[in-house]
Amino acid sequence: MAKRSTLFIRIVEGKNLPIKDITGSSDPYCIVRIDNEAIIRTATIWKTLSPFWGEEYNVHVPPSFHTVSLHVMDEDSLSRDDVIGKVSIRKEALTAKPQGLDCWMNLTEIDPDEEVQGEIHLQISLLGDGKVPRRLRCRVLEARDLAKKDRNGASDPFVRVRYNGKSQESVVVKKSCYPRWNESFEFELDDPLADSLLTVEVWDWDLVSKNDFLGKVLFSINRLQLAQQEEGWFHLGPDEPKHSQDEGTLGSLRLQLRLRDETVLPSSHYKPLTELLSQSVGTHLNGNWPDLIMLIDETTTSENRQEVANNLVKLFLGQGLIKEFLDMLFKLELEKTTEPNTLFRSNSLASKSMESFLKVAGMQYLHRLLGPTINRIFEDKKYVELDPNKVELKEAGCAGLHRVQTEADVIQQSSALLQSYLSELMAALLQSALYCPLLLCQAFQQLYRQVQARFPEPEYRKVKFIAVTSFLCLRFISPAIMSPKLFHLREKHADARTSRTLLLLAKAVQTVGNLDTLVCCSKEPWMVPLQPAIQQGISQLKDFITRLYIPFICVCPLDLDLQTRMSLRCGSMEKEGFLFLHKTKDKCIPMTSPMAAYDKPAACLTLPYHSHAALGSFISLPKIRAVEKVEEKCFGSANVMQIISSEDSGQQETLYLDCKSVNELNQWLSALRKACSHNANTMSCYHPGIYKAERWSCCHQKEKTDPGCDKTRHGVTLQEWYDPLDPDLEAQLIYRHLSSVQSPMRYLAVVWNGGAGQRRPVFLTRFVFSLRFGLPGEKKADVLTSLFRILQDLRDAHAAVEAKERLKYRNVFLELQT
Template sequence: MAKRSTLFIRIVEGKNLPIKDITGSSDPYCIVKIDNEAIIRTATIWKTLSPFWGEEYTVHLPPYFRTVSFYVLDEDSLSRDDVIGKVSISKEVLTAKPQGVDGWMNLTEIDPDEEVQGEIHLQISVLGYGDIPRKLCCQVLEARDLAKKDRNGASDPFVRVRYNGKTYESAVVKKSCYPRWNESFEFELDETLADTGLLSVEVWDWDLVSRNDFLGKVLFNINKLQSAQQEEGWFRLGPDKSKHSEYEGTLGSLRLQLRLRDEVVLTSSHYKPLTELLSQSVGSQLNGNWPDFIMLIDETTTAESRQEVANNLVKLFLGQGLVKEFLDVLFKLELEKTTEPNTLFRSNSLASKSMESFLKVAGMQYLHRLLGPIINRIFEEKKYVELDPSKLELKEAGCAGLHRQQTESDIIQQSSSLLQSYLSELLTSILQSASYCPLLICQVFHQLYLRVQERFSDPEYWKVKFIAVTSFLCLRFISPAIMSPKLFHLREKHADARTSRTLLLLAKAVQTIGNMDTLACCSKEPWMVCLQPAIQQGITQLKDFITKLVSCHKSEDLELQTRMSLQCGTMEKEGFLFLHRTKDKCMPMKSPFKKYCVTLSKDTLSYSRTQHSKKSSFISLPKIRAVEKVEEKCFGSANVMQIISSEDSGQQETLYLDCKSVNELNHWLSALRKACSHNTNTMSCYHPGIYKADRWSCCHQKEKSDPGCDKTRHGVTLQEWYDPLDADLEAQLIYQRLRSVKHAMRDKYKLREQQRVQETDSVRDQKKVDGLSKLFSILQDLHDAHAAVEEEERSKNKNVFLELQT
């Protein structure tokens, strides 16, 4: 059994942001933090006070997280980025709205006294007995993960302890977010204070010139403490009292969509009957007709939940090696409902959403190889491209030659040539991609091609089988990726206005080719006529490509290949790496990072000088003991991570990876933590700093073998398309979905049976009813298993409470 929290985040847009630049505008971007840990950075939207991001993320969280915060900043190239404001949403608010939070939320001013983080280790005791005056002793041991208040990426913390009007201060520990004090402070215990006696432990950042910065505090009720005599442990630092903001309502707002899902995932044995029944419903021997589960799921799925249901079903059937059969059932259902071929697969049906999900899971590497070069070329060239005369801007196009302004005709002719060049390169890439398109995708398209050919066999419908394939490949996969390359991880940032327009025009051309109808496009947008010859040639080339794509041969090892590819979660990225051996006494003065191509595979993390050269070094994944971030002050970068592994000799090795952005950093952290989730020899604490000048930069301990000063983190991970399949989680999500529509499924089934013509095969009818009863019985068994787990949890918590009371 495992508890899992998943947060769906969509950062939609902002409006009415304040002006931060001398140009009368701003360059806003968002940082998303989970309990003060930055996990996501959106792209910067330049020169606007109403930015649109439209970025989506799925984050796996520890059940004990408290808040998710969205910070809006203005990017500056010459100085530190300006903070505009933030939106904070507590876990309680998200839990209270299981359907999700969707709406505009006002940005609030950031109060430094509320921006606290970290924990402090204290030992508080009451000393003295009988006639001896009793004393209150507060021993301040250490702190960890304090907020960084200074420009060097650290703080100079000290502690202020207050009780009954008296105040003591500790020594200042310079340049550390993991200070160690080991100081004790004593107060005369005032017995008259009773319930009102409070001990306040505050942490501050010392500043020589400006006023000290507040880092957080902990309050203790002395009356409760006296009954326990002593209290020791790590205590989370809390904020000071919030002040009323004078800028409330004037900093603009964000439109956010958030949904938190908490799941208790049972052991695999509980889900096996449901998985087997769903597998039988798409089995070829049953022809998808018993007991019509997929049809019932399709009919009872709402538009809002259809994409999520499609994702879960696709992943579950991929894990069972039956995704081709599952999609084939959906193809048949869709074809049965379609009478007009022009509308085939154009709606957001379960079939369409399932194919979208399938292509992203099985074809994202294919997409990157296919589109990467042309997308990079367009971004690098930044050419002005426009065909629509009503949108032409002569000043944007520049001069054609010395002192000669370009005419509209010049610009359109030049734009047409550029677009034809881009389109030709893309079509060539598509034609060549048949050799490396994943076999499973080829087989699914082959099945789709045959089903449509059977359904619309008349000669007048000869194009429909091609359009069925292109409606998914071009209209729902390639074209959206061209229009929004960042959302498909093809680029790190959104395109600027000029590049975005070029991408849109190219995507329109691809859509026209996918529709295989040049006349329809040119009638709606006559300015596209200049591309008609290139589009007509593209249609011919695309038909040849589809014919080749669907002519693949069956592989006997397909199911094994599918499962292996989903289990290992392979990915490739480039980063700047430096291997720091434990025998080294100090870090080099100059930058230690050199560029390597890093590859994470099923068993190893390897790296080499170039992408295609032989991997020069390997780290076995089972030997990795921790994957953690590194303090900003260590290398002057906030995006450095460390991989701590153990050698056969018992020595520890540390590999540092400098990433380009907080997003790349967290993608690597997430991928490695998932890959090492079953490692047994993991570390419970680590050093977030580096060992330099004979001491650790984080806590100033002098021995290199000293234990770490901060606890290791394994909680926050980002979901990616290359994630290993979690069959139990997918089965749990499908169970929750089926349970929520159980009554609707029963009603739909009865209604459809009444409308059917009476069948003579009574055995087949009885088999359907028995199958539906079996589904409901399985759902009830899973419900009972969850209830038993909840009861066991309540009983355990009750026993813990009784122990504390005694």
Template sequence: MAKRSTLFIRIVEAKNLPIKDITGSSDPYCIVRIDNEAIIRTATIWKTLSPFWGEEYNVHLPPSFHTVSLHVMDEDSLSRDDVIGKVSISKEALTSKPQGLDGWMNLTEIDPDEEVQGEIHLQISLLGDGDVPHKLCCRVLEARDLAKKDRNGASDPFVRVRYNGKSHESAVVKKSCYPRWNESFEFELDDTLADSLLCVEVWDWDLVSRNDFLGKVLFNINRLQSAQQEEGWFRLGPDKPKHSQHEGTLGSLRLQLRLRDETVLPSSHYQPLTELLSQSVGTHLNGNWPDLIMLIDETTTSENRQEVANNLVKLFLGQGLIKEFLDVLFKLELEKTTEPNTLFRSNSLASKSMESFLKVAGMQYLHRLLGPTINRIFEEKKYVELDPNKVELKDAGCTGLHRLHTEADVIQQSSSLLQSYLSELLAAILQSASYCPLLLCQALQQLYYRVQACFPDPEYRKVKFIAVTSFLCLRFISPAIMSPKLFHLREKHADARTSRTLLLLAKAVQTIGNLDTLVCCSKEPWMIPLQPAIQQGISQLKDFITRLVSCHDSEDLCLQTRMSLQCGTMEKEGFLFLHKTKDKCIPMTSPFKKYYVTLSKDTLSYSRTQHSKKTSFISLPKIRAVEKVEEKCFGSPNVMQIISSEDSGQQETLYLDCKSVNELNQWLSALRKACSHNTNTMSSYHPGIYKADRWSCCHQKEKTDPGCDKTRHGVTLQEWYDPLDPDLEAQLIYRHLSSVQHAMRDKYYELIKQEHADEADSDKDHKMVDGVTRLFTILQDLHEAHAAVEEKERLKNKNVFLELQT
């Protein structure tokens, strides 16, 4: 059994942001923090006070997290980035809205006294003769992950303990966010103050300016008297918030957030549900009525259709039945469609499932297909415009030494450039038939022939091609061209000029995908210069589809493809800067060297170039921790460390320097997920480095010291290359089916009533009754299993409370 929290974040847009630059505008971006740890950075949108991002993320979190905050920043190339404001949402606020938060939220000022983080290790006890305590003892042991208040990337923390009007202060620990004090402070207990408070505050000492507040913990002495002693790590809280003079003037942020807490039971609990769903697509292939999939299709609402489609696609991928599942949906969609021109154009479960399947099974194919053309457009930054109403001659430059471009010149040059990009892309599409994933080919193949059988008349000869292009071009290739960052093709959004070029190219691809130039050119006549290229593209695309659906590969290769998807393609690669250390001291100059790093299913390997032989390996089962490194250690905020153990037992650390916080967290996520089943993991680590005979974080001199901060295995980002998790997908499907159980029952009775009129289909009726009855029984069994787990957890928490009381 495992507990998992997943947070869906969609950063949509902002409005009415304040001006931060002398140009009268700002260059805003967002940083997402989980308990003050930065995990996501959006793209910068240049020169605007109303930016649109439209970026989506799924973050897997430990159930113990407290707060999600989004900081809106203004990027400056010459000085430090300016802080515009923030939105903070507590875990309690997210939990209270299971349907999610969706709307505009005002940005608030960032108060340094509220921006606290970290924990402090305390032991508080009551001392006295017999049963009557007369002294209060507070032992301050250590703290971890304190906020960095000084320019050197650390703080100089000390502790102030206050009780009954008296206070004591600890020694100052210089340059550390992981200080160790091990000091005790005693106070005379005042019996008259039944509800008196012990306050433990942490401060950053400053020689010249005033001390900075780092956080505090409050203890009710009256409650403590029943326990006599309390020891543990306590989360530091903020001071009382001050009234903001900028309230309502910093703009607002439009967000969508949804937190899902899941208790995932052992696999045996989900096996009946998985088997029943697998049988439902299997019986369909044998000519029987599709029962459960039909009911799911009929009762899934538009609000959660995409999520349900994602879960079903991953579950059937894991079972090796994705083709069969998609074929059931194709058939159901065709049975409901009377007008072929609208086929697969709605946001049905079939359309959403095929969309999800393309991203899971075809993302590497998409990168290979579009990468060269997209990179060329970004690098060339040519001015391209076909619409005469939008031509800006000042942006077009000159044709010669003294002659400015005319409008006709701009359109002529733009047409030539777009035709060049389009020709390059179409040539790449034609060549891609040889490397298109087999499972993708087979899914498109069965779609093609299913539609051909449904619309065999000569007047509908284009429909089977349009069915394929409606997914491949309109829902996959074209959106990726318009927004390369959202499909991981580029690290940043395009600027305004490049974005317009991408939009025009995407329009051309959409027109080719519709297999009709007349409709586009009648609505947007300025597209006419591209008509010959589009017409040729339609012919080439038809040839490509014909080749794609004619593949007849062996069953062995098919099984191999299934198995690779079933296990997940946990492969990540790219250039990083590395530094490897055993007992060597870190040199004063930059110790990092550029390597090409590859993460496969079993190893992390690296070499000096992409295609050279991998000479260095780390076996994934030997990795004990994957964590961030403090910025002050190497002067970079994006360094991570991989701590592994050799066969001899000796510990080894590999440092990786990434170019951005997004790249850093993508590698952290990939490695943590790849090592999720490792048994010999560390519970604590050093976020600093061992230099000058001591750890830079906590100043401990023993190199083998176990660590001053807890490891953070739980925070990971969901990516398209994540390995499949059958139990989690089954749990998510169970939760959805439970929420629509009554609707499914009503729909089931409605279908039965319709079928009773046809006595010849009694066998079909019997099979549906059997399948649906089993489904409701399985859902009830899972409900009872979850209830038992919750009751066990409740009793456990109750026993812990009683132990504290006694």
């Protein structure tokens, strides 16, 4: 059994932000924090007070997290970025809205006394003669992950203990966010029966200015009397919030957030449901109706269809049945389609599943295909416009010449540029048949064949091509061209000029995907200059579709297993960065080639050096013991991570990787932690600093082999970065969907028990028809009977887990009372 918490975050847009620049505008971006740990940085939107981001993230979070906060900043190139405001959402608010939040939220001022983080290790006990306590003892041991309040990237923390109007203070530990005190403080209990509070505060000592607040913990004396002693790590909380005069004047953000807490049972509990789903696909292969998948199709709504499609795609990928699953959905879609021109144009389960499949199995292929063209457009920064109503001659003027370009000159040059971009892209698409992933090839080929069999008439000869291009071009390539940031092709959104170029190129690709230039040119006549390149692109696109299978058979041995063949087709994960090594005395070694590649079949993290080859070329993934962040003060960068691994000799090696941004940092942490999730001998604690000047910079311990002063973190990872398949989680999510439509399915039982004359829901008509006429008589009732039994077994298993949890908490409470 495991607890899985996933947080969906969509940062939509902002409005009415304050002016921070002398130009009368701002350059806003957002930083997302989970309990004050920065995990996401959005793109900067330049020169606007109403930015639009539209960025989506799925984040794995530990079930024990407290707060999600979004800090809006104004980027400055010459000075420190300005703070605009923040939005904070408590976990309780997200839990109270299981359907999710979708609203505008006002930005509030960032109060330093509320920006606290970290934990403190305390031992609190009541001492006295007999049963009546006379003294209160508070032992302050250590703290970890404190906020950094000083310019040196650390703090000078001390503890202030308050009780009954009296206070005592610890010594100051200089330059540390992981201090150790090991001091005890005692107070006389004036009235042992009174319910008073013990307050433990942590402060950052400053010589000149006012001390900075780092957090506090409160304890009830009455509660302590029940337990006599309380020891552990306690989360530091903020001070009392202050009412700001700026509230409501800092603008607002539109956010969409949804927290999902799932209790995932052991695999054996989900095996019957997975087998039933697999049998439904197998039934289709034998010529019968896919009963259970059809039921899921009929009971999804526009709100949850995409999520259900994602779950099914990942489940069948894990079962090795994704090709059969998609083939079945194509057949269902074709059987209810009478007009070929509307094929796969709706947001059906088949369309959503294919979209999800393309993103899961084809993202690396997309990057290799579009990367060069997208990068060229961003680097060229050319003014491109075909619409005469939008041509701006002042933007197209030639400095240093006596003549300003005319409208015809602008359109002619724009047409030449767009034709060049489109020709380059379509040529790359034709060549990509050599490295298109095997599963994508198979999916497109079976879609092509099924549509050809469904509409064999000569007048519909283009429909089989359009069926493929409607997914490849209209739902995959074109959206990526229009928003390369959202498909991880670029780190930042395009400016207005580049966005227009991308939009025009995406329109041209959509026209190529429709295999018809007349419709587009009739609606937008200014697209006519692109017609020669579009016609050539249509020919190349058709050639690409018919050649998908051939390259793989030629270049890849057929005796390789599917996963290895997939990896050969997909390539590897590549990122650029800088490498630090202890043995080089913490100097930076810049890399001119791609810094690292995660190659799953080889099970190693490859480090191809431009020089220094003698330092080693790879780290075996099973030998990685921890992947963690490094304190900013160590290298003067907030985006440094460390990879701790063990050599065959038992010696421990540490590599430091400097990433370009917080997103780059968390993408690395996410990918490597998931790749090493099943490693043995992982570390439970580590040093967030470096060993320098005969001591650790974080906790000042002098022993180099000290196990560590902070616990390793594996809870927060980004879901979309090489997320491994988790069939148990996907089965749990499908079970939850089926449970939510339990009432309509119960109605089917009435139908089987003689209630067929009753009026049934329209969305179940096709499913009931399939049960009556599509399956043999002895199997009709088995479909629902098996499903109801499986769902009931899963409900019982979840109820048993919940009862066990309640019993555990009850026993803990009784132990405290006694």
